[in-house]
Amino acid sequence: MTQVIDRSGFVQDTWSGTLLPFEAFWTGQDIPETGVGVIFEADSDPFDLQPWFERLEIVVIPFGSSADGRGFSLARQLRQLGFTGRIRARGHLLVDQFRAALRVGIDELEISDEHAARMTEDQWTSVPLPQTSYQKMLNAA
Amino acid sequence: MYSYSNFDADFVRSRVEEFKGQVARRLDGSLTEDEFKPLRLMNGLYLQLHAYMLRVAIPYGTLNGAQMHQLAYIADTWDKGYGHFTTRQNIQFNWPKLQDVPAILDALADVSMHAIQTSGNCIRNVTADHFAGAAADEIEDPRPTAELIRQWSTDHPEFAYLPRKFKVAVTGAPHDRAVTKAHDIGLRMVRNDAGEPGYEVVIGGGLGRTPMVGKVVRDFLPRADLLAYLEAILQVYNLSGRRDNKYKARIKILVHETGLEELKAKIEAVFARNQTLLEPVDAGIVARIAADFAEPTWVRKPVVDLPTDVGFRAWFDTNTAAHKNPDYAIVTVSTKAIGATPGDVTSAQMRVLADLGEQYSHDELRISHEQNVILPHVHKSDLPAVYASLKAAGLGTSNIGLISDIIACPGMDYCALATARSIPVAQEISNAFEDLAVQHDIGELKIKISGCINACGHHHVGHIGILGLDKAGVESYQITLGGDGTETTTIGERAGPGFAYDEIVPAVERLVEAYLGLREDETETFLAAYRRVGMAPFKSALYPEVVANAA
Ligand code: SF4
Numbered sequence: 061m062t063q064v065i066d067r068s069g070f071v072q073d074t075w076s077g078t079l080l081p082f083e084a085f086w087t088g089q090d091i092p093e094t095g096v097g098v099i100f101e102a103d104s105d106p107f108d109l110q111p112w113f114e115r116l117e118i119v120v121i122p123f124g125s126s127a128d129g130r131g132f133s134l135a136r137q138l139r140q141l142g143f144t145g146r147i148r149a150r151g152h153l154l155v156d157q158f159r160a161a162l163r164v165g166i167d168e169l170e171i172s173d174e175h176a177a178r179m180t181e182d183q184w185t186s187v188p189l190p191q192t193s194y195q196k197m198l199n200a201a
Numbered sequence: 202m203y204s205y206s207n208f209d210a211d212f213v214r215s216r217v218e219e220f221k222g223q224v225a226r227r228l229d230g231s232l233t234e235d236e237f238k239p240l241r242l243m244n245g246l247y248l249q250l251h252a253y254m255l256r257v258a259i260p261y262g263t264l265n266g267a268q269m270h271q272l273a274y275i276a277d278t279w280d281k282g283y284g285h286f287t288t289r290q291n292i293q294f295n296w297p298k299l300q301d302v303p304a305i306l307d308a309l310a311d312v313s314m315h316a317i318q319t320s321g322n323c324i325r326n327v328t329a330d331h332f333a334g335a336a337a338d339e340i341e342d343p344r345p346t347a348e349l350i351r352q353w354s355t356d357h358p359e360f361a362y363l364p365r366k367f368k369v370a371v372t373g374a375p376h377d378r379a380v381t382k383a384h385d386i387g388l389r390m391v392r393n394d395a396g397e398p399g400y401e402v403v404i405g406g407g408l409g410r411t412p413m414v415g416k417v418v419r420d421f422l423p424r425a426d427l428l429a430y431l432e433a434i435l436q437v438y439n440l441s442g443r444r445d446n447k448y449k450a451r452i453k454i455l456v457h458e459t460g461l462e463e464l465k466a467k468i469e470a471v472f473a474r475n476q477t478l479l480e481p482v483d484a485g486i487v488a489r490i491a492a493d494f495a496e497p498t499w500v501r502k503p504v505v506d507l508p509t510d511v512g513f514r515a516w517f518d519t520n521t522a523a524h525k526n527p528d529y530a531i532v533t534v535s536t537k538a539i540g541a542t543p544g545d546v547t548s549a550q551m552r553v554l555a556d557l558g559e560q561y562s563h564d565e566l567r568i569s570h571e572q573n574v575i576l577p578h579v580h581k582s583d584l585p586a587v588y589a590s591l592k593a594a595g596l597g598t599s600n601i602g603l604i605s606d607i608i609a610c611p612g613m614d615y616c617a618l619a620t621a622r623s624i625p626v627a628q629e630i631s632n633a634f635e636d637l638a639v640q641h642d643i644g645e646l647k648i649k650i651s652g653c654i655n656a657c658g659h660h661h662v663g664h665i666g667i668l669g670l671d672k673a674g675v676e677s678y679q680i681t682l683g684g685d686g687t688e689t690t691t692i693g694e695r696a697g698p699g700f701a702y703d704e705i706v707p708a709v710e711r712l713v714e715a716y717l718g719l720r721e722d723e724t725e726t727f728l729a730a731y732r733r734v735g736m737a738p739f740k741s742a743l744y745p746e747v748v749a750n751a752a
Contacts, residue, residue: 126236126362127239127362128362129322129359129439132439133359133436133440136436137436140478154240156219156240157361160358160361161358164358178231180231183226190215193356193358194208194352194353194355194356195353195356195358197208197483198349198352198428199480199481199482199483
């Protein structure tokens with residue numbers, strides 16, 4: 061099982077709907093009208109997803125390993141391109157990456173229970189989330 | 202010099218606190234060593250052969266007297282009384298204990314310094330021309346640009362987990378002293394035909410196991426577009442750089458495998474979008490940075506006649522360079538006394554340097570990628586006093602640019618990745634050519650030594666490059682010739698089979714002898730001679746037996 065984490069700490073997974081791989085959208089397979097999300101692999105191009113932004117409630121970005129930072133660029137690009145729905149990072153993310161994740165526009169993380177057992181809720185809630193950053197001050201991010 | 206804003210100060214402090222927590226979590230087991238590793242690396246802490254090593258950033262190589270004093274204090278309090286200046290304009294402490302590291306970071310923060318992003322797969326400490334703001338040939342001081350990049354790249358949420366490390370260098374002078382073409386991004390400040398300031402952008406340079414000279418991706422980038430363009434390069438690299446093989450993960454491989462034109466098109470596309478999405482960089486911050494790097498108020502006093510004794514003259518000719526103010530000189534202090542470890546400076550020497558910087562150099566010092574220390578603004582009348590102090594501290598060696606001004610990485614003496622020793626080779630070459638008069642006769646000759654294929658000693662761009670390898674448990678030294686790290690960057694050519702540890706110094710001696718025999722006159726440097734005659738005569742000098750056998 062998995063644990064969902066957002067700014068407030070460990071939370072119930074409130075999203076229920078149909079999660080489809082990106083190919084399903086691309087090939088135009090029967091897509092439900094509502095309650096639909098996409099699993100957006102790290103090697104995909106956010107531009108390709110833009111036509112479906114309106115219909116997507118959630119984009120789930122898998123993180124294969126904590127050292128693979130592609131998901132940070134994907135999330136930021138999705139936001140830059142105007143996606144306003146929920147973005148979830150799923151996989152091996154560390155407490156110490158939480159701040160960066162939130163800053164690029166990721167709303168929540170989903171980690172394995174085994175990880176959640178080692179990285180307890182208090183560690184996540186004690187991550188400092190400063191109001192500003194170099195990039196904000198420079199208008200560069 | 203740049204002075205920390207409140208934000209800078211708070212940021213650095215909060216990172217120290219964060220690291221304290223990370224150390225604690227490592228100790229109580231909530232972080233595994235694998236998970237802790239990238240976190241400590243982002244704070245400059247390596248695990249070396251014998252101990253932890255802390256790498257402290259000296260942004261674009263600039264520091265003031267108080268900062269140098271603090272480095273001396275750290276060396277005395279938590280290390281063995283010395284530090285090592287690196288080819289990345291950083292300083293490394295080789296013997297800190299893990300539990301002391303937070304205290305060291307606090308001490309650094311006290312003088313506006315830190316060890317953030319000196320390691321790990323992130324954008325590293327930005328480097329720049331060590332003569333910035335002083336050189337006579339400079340178009341513009343590159344440090345305001347470097348500082349802007351420091352701020353932009355620090356704790357950038359998108360680029361902390363890149364495929365591999367990422368290095369940016371900036372130069373504001375046509376004569377490239379910052380090896381910009383051997384960096385992931387090299388920026389050269391230029392003017393366009395209309396006289397507007399901007400940058401030539403080079404990407405994909407790098408040494409290491411696949412040395413490559415960077416390629417121009419943009420001839421002219423208007424100054425205001427800099428950060429948007431850097432974002433575009435980094436975004437493309439973060440998403441497309443290889444992650445399956447760490448030896449193929451640098452951007453140079455992406456450039457090589459994708460092709461410059463295709464990659465350029467991708468970068469330009471992201472850049473075009475960024476331009477519409479990103480607000481212009483805050484003008485207030487840019488202005489504040491520029492003001493911090495305003496020229497010092499030059500002292501106006503007559504230039505006295507300089508001493509004519511041989512010792513001073515040799516030092517003046519070799520270790521000073523032309524300053525943009527003709528009453529001033531740039532002093533390069535050699536850390537390479539005969540037989541010394543290149544880049545190692547004791548705490549006592551650091552204090553002498555700090556005092557000299559404060560008293561005679563408008564409170565500024567620089568660290569060069571050649572592992573020397575620069576006093577950038579010394580009034581010519583003060584040169585005799587400066588020379589006397591340096592000499593008394595063992596820092597007066599007149600060998601800048603000469604055969605004993607060797608770059609050497611830490612190698613087997615410290616580095617966990619090393620395949621051979623490099624410091625002792627440097628020391629022995631230095632000893633073999635201990636007579637400074639002989640060195641002056643040989644003239645400009647850059648020897649660079651790396652203790653493994655990672656090339657931290659820049660051997661590829663040494664006039665004579667030496668690479669130490671491990672051949673079935675025995676050290677074997679490869680020689681490359683003709684490398685060049687300036688605006689005419691060239692990767693040296695491999696001369697032939699390697700030499701054993703006890704053969705490498707005689708091999709270098711034979712090379713030098715061959716050069717002295719074939720140069721046209723004293724003005725033809727080793728590199729110029731090599732370019733004229735090619736590898737063959739040097740090869741016969743290196744491998745006389747082969748020539749004899751073939752005859
Ligand atoms: S070149 Fe190799 S041995 Fe030398 S410092 Fe770099 S990694 Fe270590």
